[in-house]
Amino acid sequence: MDTKNIEELINLLKENDLTELEYEKDDEHIRIKRANSESYAQPVSVSPQHSNPSHHIMAPKEVVTSSNTINAPTIGVFYTAKSPQDPPYVKPGDHIKQGDVVGVIEAMKVFTNVVADRDGIVEKVLVNNEEGVEYDQPLIQIK
Amino acid sequence: MTSRLFKLNNSVSKWPFHKVLVANRGEIAVRIIRTCRVLGLATVAVYSETDAKSLAVQLADQAVCIGPDNVNASYINIAAIISAAQLTGADAIHPGYGFLSESPEFADACLENGIKLIGPSGDVMRLLGDKEQARMTVAKAGLPVVKGSSTTIDNLADALDQAQEIGYPIMVKASAGGGGKGMRIVNSPKEMAAKFTVAQDEAKAAFGSGQMYLEQYLANPRHIEVQIAADRYGNAIALGERDCTIQARHQKVMEEAPAVVVPARIRDEMLRRSADAVAQLNYEGVGTIEFLYNHDGSYYFMEMNTRIQVEHPITEMITNVDLVELQLRLAAGAELEPQLVVTHGFALECRINAMTPGKITGLHLPGGQGVRVDTAIYQGYVVPNSYDGMIAKIIVYGDRRQRVLQQMQAIIDETVITGIQTNLGLLAQILKEPSFQRLTATVNWLDDLQKQKH
Amino acid sequence: MPMINVIEPGLQTTVQDLGRPMHQINGFPASGAMDQTALQVANLLVGNSSYAAALEFSLTGPTLRFMATTFIALTGAEFNAQLNGQPVKGYRCLQVHTGDILKIGPAIRGRIGYLAVAGGLHLPLVLDSRSTTLRLKLGGMDGRALVSGDRLPIEAKPTLVSYYHRHAPMPELPDLKTPVKIRVLKGPQWEKFDEKDHERFLSGTYTVTNQSDRMGYRLKGDAMQTKQESMLSAATVMGGLQVPANGEPIVLMADRQTTGGYPLLAVVATADLSKLVQCRPKQQIKFELIELNAAQELLKQQQQNLKELRHRIKMARYQMPYGITREASQRIQRLFKE
Numbered sequence: 001m002d003t004k005n006i007e008e009l010i011n012l013l014k015e016n017d018l019t020e021l022e023y024e025k026d027d028e029h030i031r032i033k034r035a036n037s038e039s040y041a042q043p044v045s046v047s048p049q050h051s052n053p054s055h056h057i058m059a060p061k062e063v064v065t066s067s068n069t070i071n072a073p074t075i076g077v078f079y080t081a082k083s084p085q086d087p088p089y090v091k092p093g094d095h096i097k098q099g100d101v102v103g104v105i106e107a108m109k110v111f112t113n114v115v116a117d118r119d120g121i122v123e124k125v126l127v128n129n130e131e132g133v134e135y136d137q138p139l140i141q142i143k
Numbered sequence: 144m145t146s147r148l149f150k151l152n153n154s155v156s157k158w159p160f161h162k163v164l165v166a167n168r169g170e171i172a173v174r175i176i177r178t179c180r181v182l183g184l185a186t187v188a189v190y191s192e193t194d195a196k197s198l199a200v201q202l203a204d205q206a207v208c209i210g211p212d213n214v215n216a217s218y219i220n221i222a223a224i225i226s227a228a229q230l231t232g233a234d235a236i237h238p239g240y241g242f243l244s245e246s247p248e249f250a251d252a253c254l255e256n257g258i259k260l261i262g263p264s265g266d267v268m269r270l271l272g273d274k275e276q277a278r279m280t281v282a283k284a285g286l287p288v289v290k291g292s293s294t295t296i297d298n299l300a301d302a303l304d305q306a307q308e309i310g311y312p313i314m315v316k317a318s319a320g321g322g323g324k325g326m327r328i329v330n331s332p333k334e335m336a337a338k339f340t341v342a343q344d345e346a347k348a349a350f351g352s353g354q355m356y357l358e359q360y361l362a363n364p365r366h367i368e369v370q371i372a373a374d375r376y377g378n379a380i381a382l383g384e385r386d387c388t389i390q391a392r393h394q395k396v397m398e399e400a401p402a403v404v405v406p407a408r409i410r411d412e413m414l415r416r417s418a419d420a421v422a423q424l425n426y427e428g429v430g431t432i433e434f435l436y437n438h439d440g441s442y443y444f445m446e447m448n449t450r451i452q453v454e455h456p457i458t459e460m461i462t463n464v465d466l467v468e469l470q471l472r473l474a475a476g477a478e479l480e481p482q483l484v485v486t487h488g489f490a491l492e493c494r495i496n497a498m499t500p501g502k503i504t505g506l507h508l509p510g511g512q513g514v515r516v517d518t519a520i521y522q523g524y525v526v527p528n529s530y531d532g533m534i535a536k537i538i539v540y541g542d543r544r545q546r547v548l549q550q551m552q553a554i555i556d557e558t559v560i561t562g563i564q565t566n567l568g569l570l571a572q573i574l575k576e577p578s579f580q581r582l583t584a585t586v587n588w589l590d591d592l593q594k595q596k597h
Numbered sequence: 598m599p600m601i602n603v604i605e606p607g608l609q610t611t612v613q614d615l616g617r618p619m620h621q622i623n624g625f626p627a628s629g630a631m632d633q634t635a636l637q638v639a640n641l642l643v644g645n646s647s648y649a650a651a652l653e654f655s656l657t658g659p660t661l662r663f664m665a666t667t668f669i670a671l672t673g674a675e676f677n678a679q680l681n682g683q684p685v686k687g688y689r690c691l692q693v694h695t696g697d698i699l700k701i702g703p704a705i706r707g708r709i710g711y712l713a714v715a716g717g718l719h720l721p722l723v724l725d726s727r728s729t730t731l732r733l734k735l736g737g738m739d740g741r742a743l744v745s746g747d748r749l750p751i752e753a754k755p756t757l758v759s760y761y762h763r764h765a766p767m768p769e770l771p772d773l774k775t776p777v778k779i780r781v782l783k784g785p786q787w788e789k790f791d792e793k794d795h796e797r798f799l800s801g802t803y804t805v806t807n808q809s810d811r812m813g814y815r816l817k818g819d820a821m822q823t824k825q826e827s828m829l830s831a832a833t834v835m836g837g838l839q840v841p842a843n844g845e846p847i848v849l850m851a852d853r854q855t856t857g858g859y860p861l862l863a864v865v866a867t868a869d870l871s872k873l874v875q876c877r878p879k880q881q882i883k884f885e886l887i888e889l890n891a892a893q894e895l896l897k898q899q900q901q902n903l904k905e906l907r908h909r910i911k912m913a914r915y916q917m918p919y920g921i922t923r924e925a926s927q928r929i930q931r932l933f934k935e
Contacts (some may be wrong), residue, residue: 057230058207058230058231068194074210074222074223075208075209075210075223075226075230076206076222076223076226076230077226077230107222107223107225107226108221108222108225108226108252108256110222132226132229132230132231134207134208134209135208135209135210135211135217135223136208136211136225136320137193137208144864306909344864498917504933505932505933505934506929507926507929507930507932507933553925555923556921556923556924556925556926557923557925557926557929558926559926559929559930561930561933564917564918566919567923567926568918568919568920568922568923569915569917569919569923571919571922571923572914572915572920572922573760589915592703592914593915593916
């Protein structure tokens with residue numbers, strides 16, 4: 001197949017507002033998929049019929065070998081930075097002191113800072129940004 | 144069968160919710176999860192750190208730790224519970240009893256966040272949660288209420304005037320709070336001066352307000368309550384009544400259904416009037432209307448609980464209805480077929496309380512024809528000291544009260560829970576007391592025995 | 598019928614209850630418990646009626662094996678009793694199981710002990726009582742003291758309300774180092790003795806001799822000097838102080854003759870009988886004279902105490918812990934005892 005055919009397929013996709021197109025002939029096999037450019041900032045419509053608008057995935061609970069962790073003070077969505085534009089509060093290797101803010105958790109629009117209860121060096125951030133955490137779940141491993 | 148109550152039975156797959164978060168603990172959490180499992184609904188248990196090893200947590204499909212031991216940070220922490228629902232994708236919440244089950248704020252929060260609360264609306268909860276408002280509302284809806292003062296009172300002269308109208312004996316109560324504070328029984332106008340002043344002073348000290356109200360005092364009533372259910376289309380039914388007279392310090396110890404002390408004619412009237420009243424209330428779900436019943440056949444509305452109650456199993460036995468399933472169907476929008484629910488036989492429930500915390504080292508629970516045990520304990524379970532001490536409910540069902548009492552005696556005699564102190568010995572004695580057997584006990588009876596006023 | 602097996606009988610162990618006082622008129626000694634208060638408390642602690650029969654033992658108690666589950670209480674003198682080798686206290690209710698062995702042993706303080714068992718001892722009534730009158734070989738266990746191998750019929754009692762509240766304070770027992778004060782009333786023949794004798798009696802110190810048994814306690818001390826006239830025999834009472842020819846008083850006890858020809862100088866106030874009865878040989882006694890209404894007040898108080906104990910135990914049915922009130926669960930519980 002040459003690029004002209006591929007362009008044709010792409011136009012076919014666009015004109016018919018398709019998301020995905022698969023073409024197979026003999027031993028040629030092409031699959032064209034539209035990049036999802038509308039993945040952010042969907043307007044949230046609150047109505048009793050819909051399920052929860054902001055369905056964040058719960059962070060899988062890692063098997064933590066060390067007891068030297070900073071844990072979630074509340075259940076909610078864990079954010080590693082103050083806002084999507086800001087850099088993360090901590091990364092591995094950082095020196096932190098007792099009282100430093102190392103993350104923030106949001107529950108029902110209320111934001112709670114995750115505060116380090118001791119000094120140390122960040123070894124690992126155990127939870128990804130925007131993942132759901134339960135109460136006392138280990139968030140940051142330090143040494 | 145629960146389904147016979149409805150006009151049409153939508154299959155669960157057509158329901159608007161499919162994953163129920165159980166915002167409670169202990170035996171009721173297990174109870175709710177059990178029915179959800181039968182119906183094919185996914186379940187989420189939320190728990191405080193203390194309850195990590197509880198039965199409900201293991202039984203549910205998913206479990207989320209929402210806070211520490213303290214209920215304010217866990218079981219009654221609205222943000223934590225809503226958050227847990229959002230994170231797990233739960234689209235319905237069953238609040239059980241106690242905790243947030245009658246919280247209008249919680250009901251509102253569920254609504255705002257697109258989660259279906261299994262229960263009535265926040266507005267209805269607000270209406271029925273305020274004692275004065277509740278009384279006025281149900282009075283308008285046709286239920287007899289205890290006579291009370293038409294306004295709040297802050298001076299002795301008004302108190303005497305209103306008491307004159309209502310009649311003695313009368314209770315002076317604090318408007319701003321309860322729990323026995325600011326409360327006095329006044330037997331005659333002569334006693335009013337002294338007692339009103341004392342009560343008012345106490346109320347000011349305890350609640351910061353000297354606003355009082357008066358209520359007719361019923362000396363020795365029995366506690367009779369009616370189980371109701373209502374759908375969102377204005378239909379309401381009554382599912383029999385319960386007699387919960389055996390109480391210690393206002394906590395129920397044993398309950399029975401039906402209430403055999405109430406003559407059939409009066410019982411039918413109570414049930415009918417209760418259903419009619421609820422139909423006017425914009426209510427959805429199950430609820431209980433509590434009455435004080437006098438041996439002369441008169442009865443008065445006391446309060447309405449907008450949730451499922453601890454003692455619901457005895458109603459389930461005599462009506463053959465799964466009340467949790469009823470709640471779920473009503474929440475899913477099912478329509479009730481208006482009907483008179485017929486009851487069969489007699490059921491008695493004993494609440495088993497842990498009097499001390501500790502590890503249950505030996506457990507033998509009873510069984511047999513008509514025996515049901517609702518519990519979340521297991522051998523090796525550590526009963527915490529942070530929460531309500533009720534650890535099990537033993538229910539016996541049979542044809543007649545006499546046979547059920549005998550069976551319950553044998554059952555209580557057989558049950559073993561070692562490692563902690565329980566009230567099993569107390570229950571064994573109550574079952575043998577003539578006042579209990581002959582139904583002459585009143586709501587103060589057990590308290591009097593325990594205070595040695597025999 | 599379940600039994601108590603007597604392994605060691607103790608010194609003089611007999612079956613006693615409150616006696617047969619109504620048959621004194623027919624010439625039968627009243628017999629019954631020497632320390633009636635201690636017996637009544639023992640019966641109360643195990644939930645018996647006051648009329649239930651128990652074991653009375655003097656100076657050394659028996660060793661018994663129980664062949665049923667029931668409840669017991671040990672009162673009267675103080676013992677180092679052991680149940681299955683574990684020390685147990687008196688004046689409290691104890692649960693015993695089939696096969697349990699109670700070893701009572703010698704009295705440490707006091708003299709007469711009682712063992713009550715729930716349901717009482719099921720021996721036949723003789724003249725309205727199960728009490729033993731040894732010298733008449735009447736009543737109780739074939740009219741005699743217990744011997745090894747005896748079997749006493751009882752009933753199985755697996756439950757008892759208020760179990761954990763069934764205890765009573767141990768009364769003050771006489772101690773050989775301190776003279777004991779015993780209050781007395783003037784006896785019917787008080788005036789037959791002169792003033793000097795009254796003084797001797799009330800200021801003297803008397804000692805319980807070895808000649809003391811269920812018929813009477815002979816005392817040694819200042820002898821009464823008044824020459825005695827002959828007297829018609831008259832009725833006797835428990836605690837009556839008889840003065841024989843040698844002038845040294847004898848206190849008449851439970852198995853006394855119903856009539857006596859010796860003058861009764863004084864009568865021990867009923868309220869002090871228990872104290873006197875618990876005096877061992879060599880115990881020193883001093884007597885104090887009181888008026889009838891004072892003696893009656895003391896007796897009323899004693900009866901009131903008993904009444905209050907009964908009431909407290911009854912009311913404790915509804916106090917935690919709630920007694921041993923369930924039967925099958927006790928047996929099932931044993932399965933968990935590993």
